[in-house]
């Protein structure tokens with residue numbers, strides 16, 4: 522297995538070499554003779570979360586038709602790239618992906634697939650298309666899952682009256698504020714797509730939550746929610762969306778909206794899917810009601826453990 526990077530930054534290549542000690546990371550075309558290759562082009566920052574990639578590679582079976590697919594976000598053109606890097610097929614992005622959030626970068630497919638069989642894949646969004654990442658004057662961020670972190674996860678909570686706060690999350694936000702971190706909430710709200718409640722309900726609840734937190738002296742910079750899902754979804758919300766964790770859409774949106782030092786940032790949630798498919802932040806999973814066996818980040822028993830990582 523070779524990871525090949527074309528026109529990518531030196532920093533990124535050095536970082537990948539550290540992460541993939543047993544895998545050749547190369548810019549040398551001479552290394553491309555035979556074997557399995559992951560091909561990336563024009564990367565400057567924000568590569569994938571390596572544990573997701575490793576899992577995808579581990580699960581891979583021997584298949585001669587293995588290939589890669591690139592989404593060029595501007596034209597939404599798909600290119601299917603064969604192992605010899607010839608372009609095999611071109612097409613347009615299937616409608617289930619057109620939720621308004623842009624896909625970019627590289628996707629790794631376990632098997633050779635056609636454009637119509639797009640459901641089973643691992644996607645590695647590489648960065649937001651709108652801006653070059655500027656580390657200067659950036660601040661680290663604390664990204665928080667909502668249900669199970671800020672409040673108890675009772676399943677599809679959407680009324681403020683049903684929010685049962687977790688005090689240690691309030692303490693964590695205040696700690697992060699005192700260390701000059703930006704704090705964001707990233708919450709999957711598929712209940713919207715299932716028709717259980719509306720975006721207005723979520724916005725109202727977040728407004729009330731924010732007011733409560735401010736009274737406690739805890740400041741959230743911004744709240745992001747992912748309203749889409751693909752299973753049992755109502756019209757207008759049925760998308761295979763990047764905004765649904767472990768998709769990195771909400772985090773990429775925050776990166777686009779604020780000047781964030783991603784490599785010093787922290788994300789914490791209580792599900793495996795809170796380890797997003799984006800390399801950069803440290804990912805943490807709080808032990809709770811969900812199975813964390815395949816969680817890509819570090820498992821913690823208490824949010825107060827994060828105080829050690831926010832300095």
Ligand SMILES: [Mg+2]
Nearest residue numbers: 666668669791
């Ligand atoms: Mg949660």
